[in-house]
Amino acid sequence: MAQDNHDGGDGPPTGESPKASAPADKRHVFVCYSHHDARTVCADIDWLAAAGCALWYDKALNPGTIWRSELAAAIENASAVLFFASPHSVASEHCSREVNYALDCRIPIVPVYLGKTELSPDLRMALARVQAIHRTGMTQEDYRVQLLTALGGVQSADINHSPPRRSAPRQWAFIGAGVAAAVAIFASAILFFPSRQAAQPGQAIEAALPSLKSLAVLPFDNLSGDPEQQFFVDGLQDALIGELAQINALRVISRTSTLGYENTDKTVPEIAAELGVGGIVEASVMRAGENVRIQVQLIEAFPEERHLWAKSFDADISDVLSVQSDVARAVAERVGAALSDDESKRMGATRKIDPSSYDAYLRGVSYINQFTPYPTPTENFELGVKYLERAVALNPDDPLAYAGLAMAYSDLGHLPAPPSETFPRARDYALRALALDDTLAGAHIALAETTIYFDWNLVAGLEAFERALELDPNNARARAHYGWALDGLERFDEAETQLIKSSELAPLEPIYAAWLGWWYMGMDRFDEALDAAQHSLDLVDDYYIGLYVMGAVYSRQGKSEAAILVHGRLAELYPMFWSWPLGETYARAGRTNEARQIIDRLSGDHAGDAWGRAIIYEALGDKDLAFQSLRDAARHKHSFIPWINRNYAFGSLHDDPRMEFLTASVNYGSDP
Numbered sequence: 001m002a003q004d005n006h007d008g009g010d011g012p013p014t015g016e017s018p019k020a021s022a023p024a025d026k027r028h029v030f031v032c033y034s035h036h037d038a039r040t041v042c043a044d045i046d047w048l049a050a051a052g053c054a055l056w057y058d059k060a061l062n063p064g065t066i067w068r069s070e071l072a073a074a075i076e077n078a079s080a081v082l083f084f085a086s087p088h089s090v091a092s093e094h095c096s097r098e099v100n101y102a103l104d105c106r107i108p109i110v111p112v113y114l115g116k117t118e119l120s121p122d123l124r125m126a127l128a129r130v131q132a133i134h135r136t137g138m139t140q141e142d143y144r145v146q147l148l149t150a151l152g153g154v155q156s157a158d159i160n161h162s163p164p165r166r167s168a169p170r171q172w173a174f175i176g177a178g179v180a181a182a183v184a185i186f187a188s189a190i191l192f193f194p195s196r197q198a199a200q201p202g203q204a205i206e207a208a209l210p211s212l213k214s215l216a217v218l219p220f221d222n223l224s225g226d227p228e229q230q231f232f233v234d235g236l237q238d239a240l241i242g243e244l245a246q247i248n249a250l251r252v253i254s255r256t257s258t259l260g261y262e263n264t265d266k267t268v269p270e271i272a273a274e275l276g277v278g279g280i281v282e283a284s285v286m287r288a289g290e291n292v293r294i295q296v297q298l299i300e301a302f303p304e305e306r307h308l309w310a311k312s313f314d315a316d317i318s319d320v321l322s323v324q325s326d327v328a329r330a331v332a333e334r335v336g337a338a339l340s341d342d343e344s345k346r347m348g349a350t351r352k353i354d355p356s357s358y359d360a361y362l363r364g365v366s367y368i369n370q371f372t373p374y375p376t377p378t379e380n381f382e383l384g385v386k387y388l389e390r391a392v393a394l395n396p397d398d399p400l401a402y403a404g405l406a407m408a409y410s411d412l413g414h415l416p417a418p419p420s421e422t423f424p425r426a427r428d429y430a431l432r433a434l435a436l437d438d439t440l441a442g443a444h445i446a447l448a449e450t451t452i453y454f455d456w457n458l459v460a461g462l463e464a465f466e467r468a469l470e471l472d473p474n475n476a477r478a479r480a481h482y483g484w485a486l487d488g489l490e491r492f493d494e495a496e497t498q499l500i501k502s503s504e505l506a507p508l509e510p511i512y513a514a515w516l517g518w519w520y521m522g523m524d525r526f527d528e529a530l531d532a533a534q535h536s537l538d539l540v541d542d543y544y545i546g547l548y549v550m551g552a553v554y555s556r557q558g559k560s561e562a563a564i565l566v567h568g569r570l571a572e573l574y575p576m577f578w579s580w581p582l583g584e585t586y587a588r589a590g591r592t593n594e595a596r597q598i599i600d601r602l603s604g605d606h607a608g609d610a611w612g613r614a615i616i617y618e619a620l621g622d623k624d625l626a627f628q629s630l631r632d633a634a635r636h637k638h639s640f641i642p643w644i645n646r647n648y649a650f651g652s653l654h655d656d657p658r659m660e661f662l663t664a665s666v667n668y669g670s671d672p
Contacts, residue, residue, distance in 0.1 A: 028055060028078055029053065029054070029055055029080050030074055030081045030107075031045060031084075033083070033095070034086060034089040037114055041084050044084075075098060078102070078107055079107075080109070081099065084114055085117045086113075087117055087118070090117055090123060091120075099123060111127055111132040111133070115136055115531065115534050134535060136531035136532060138507075142276045145276060212278040212335045212336070213337050214250070214252075214278050215278075216279075216281070217255070218237075218258055218262075218283075219259060219261065219262040220236060220285050224287045235362035235365060237255060238369075240327055241254070242441075242472070243347065244281075244474075245474035246346065246347065247332050247337055248340065249338055250474065252505070253276075253506070254506040256369075256506060256509050257506050257507055257508035268305050269301045269305055272301030272302065273301075275507055278300065278301055279298060279335055280301060282296070282297050283296045290316055291316060291317070292320060294315075295311075296313070296327055297309065298334050317353070321352075324350075325350050329347060346471075353395075360387045361387070361391040361400050364388035364391060364401070364404055365384070365404050368388075385405065385408055388401050392405070399434075399440055399443070403443040405429040406428075406429035406430035407445065409425040409446070410423065410430075410445070418607065419638070419639060420454075423453065427446070430444070430450070441472035441475060444464055445468045445477060448465040448467075456641060456667065458485050458666065459669040465478055474505055476502040479499070479505065480502035482498050483498030484515075487522075492523065499512070510535075510539040511545060517532030517545075517550075518549050524648075529553050530553050533546045533547075533549040536549075537550070542573055547570040547573075551563045551564075551566035551582075552585075555567075563585045563589070564582070564586065567581045567584075577608060580602060583602075583612065584649065588619050592620065595620060599613055599616050599617070605632070605636075607638040608638075610632035610635075611630075614633060615650075618649060618650055618652060621652070623653060627656070630650075641662065641666065644663065
């Protein structure tokens with residue numbers, strides 16, 4: 001542990017560290033952090049110590065203390081250095097010296113980033129090749145799993161400096177990549193839990209490592225030799241994820257969180273650790289005319305990388321849905337995930353598809369998946385809709401295309417497009433899909449979103465989401481919107497559970513981390529809100545919801561200059577749709593003229609501008625114009641109306657009788 005001249009405060013409350021006589025058998029972990037971060041770090045140190053981990057940290061250094069020889073001895077005899085990186089620890093000469101000395105001694109480093117941190121040049125160079133943990137936005141359980149996994153993976157570098165890599169795309173050699181890392185994880189568990197190891201061998205390891213029933217399906221390899229078939233290959237990956245996600249006994253990571261691992265050279269244990277899963281599914285697809293071959297392999301990541309199963313499936317394209325179900329069943333059986341009677345019945349009720357219609361459907365979904373909301377959701381969305389409509393024309397009895405259109409228009413309904421032009425279409429297509437197949441979770445999701453965001457019926461929407469999650473319990477999107485519906489009904493504990501779950505199922509998608517931060521902000525849990533917002537920004541630079549949440553929290557904390565800086569960046573990047581937060585921030589900072597200038601820009605007669613005007617007018621203290629703008633937003637069916645009675649931005653309006661009039665058309669149920 002390092003303490004620089006600017007540090008102050010007490011260290012962790014855990015028992016005395018062995019600082020006077022560092023053990024020589026490398027059975028301890030050296031903890032390097034700044035006392036400024038003690039409140040955050042304490043919980044981790046206490047947890048590790050309570051679990052039997054031998055730690056070396058020094059809580060007795062006083063300001064101005066010289067770096068001592070006993071610190072060097074503790075590092076030399078450590079099995080690893082756990083470095084909690086933050087702006088405070090990076091600024092500390094002691095922390096920098098400890099990390100660099102550990103590297104000189106070839107001691108593995110495990111960096112844990114407590115938030116967004118700019119490394120100094122020497123630390124950046126020192127840690128360039130070290131896989132780090134970004135703590136923000138993670139559940140405590142996942143964080144602890146990744147902490148132990150990362151410690152084990154880094155220690156493996158001391159054993160094998162050139163670990164075998166994951167097989168390259170199109171190579172189906174089942175190599176043992178990452179075995180050394182997994183062995184090191186096993187060894188680290190023995191190291192960390194010496195008192196338990198003799199009595200209960202293996203128990204600590206089992207508790208720490210992700211279950212094999214948590215899976216990630218990596219992007220499929222296209223072996224057809226035709227780039228035009230990539231949409232088909234991607235569609236099969238998406239479909240397999242959908243099949244596996246129906247199984248309640250499994251935890252399946254979203255497709256978008258796996259996209260970054262296409263053509264990666266990371267090992268299977270590295271990928272699994274980053275996604276928090278125990279098993280990896282890889283596949284390749286070969287299509288020739290109307291025939292398709294799918295080669296699938298299942299790999300266990302921990303405690304060692306182990307190839308569990310591989311099989312080739314050959315079929316006519318008309319039977320591809322049946323093949324997907326067969327693959328999902330086989331994977332579930334291999335990982336020991338039992339199917340319920342309903343799940344088994346649903347997966348067995350496959351139908352033949354029309355190849356040309358299915359091709360058009362997959363192309364449409366591919367384009368819809370690629371469209372970005374800002375600055376305008378135009379070309380990819382329009383192409384996607386065009387192909388989905390073509391699929392409907394080719395086969396009006398196929399529910400998949402209707403469900404795809406329902407999800408597409410529901411997507412658009414969450415953007416600045418007029419809600420009255422999007423959500424009714426989503427409902428219409430969802431009902432058509434469900435009339436043909438009531439087991440399509442996507443259609444239920446689109447219907448549920450329309451029900452809460454357009455009909456403002458939170459009670460009925462809740463029921464629709466519960467049906468969707470019964471069919472697809474691993475759907476991050478459904479979990480998140482279900483959480484918002486629960487929040488609107490003031491079932492806050494359940495809402496938090498669902499929003500956290502959504503971020504776990506889609507760990508690399510910034511929207512779910514940012515939404516979680518937005519929710520924390522609404523609950524006045526500002527530290528957690530900032531952590532989650534920062535995590536979304538770590539995933540995608542300048543992510544718009546992350547910028548909004550961060551600036552809004554700063555504003556509420558009275559940090560006006562910081563809030564203006566962040567919301568100024570947001571307005572600069574997305575001037576058409578996200579200028580209103582800067583107007584609100586100006587107003588709350590007393591910069592009335594700048595706030596009114598932004599109101600002047602929000603003069604459109606549509607839901608988004610009216611909503612922005614209402615928020616800025618409330619911040620300026622003009623209740624009458626705030627209510628007038630809210631009525632305009634309600635007239636245009638703004639999606640957020642059901643939440644205005646607890647939105648912090650309308651705090652001064654909550655007790656006004658006019659608020660009741662605005663929420664009278666919202667169904668909160670008899671006991672909200």
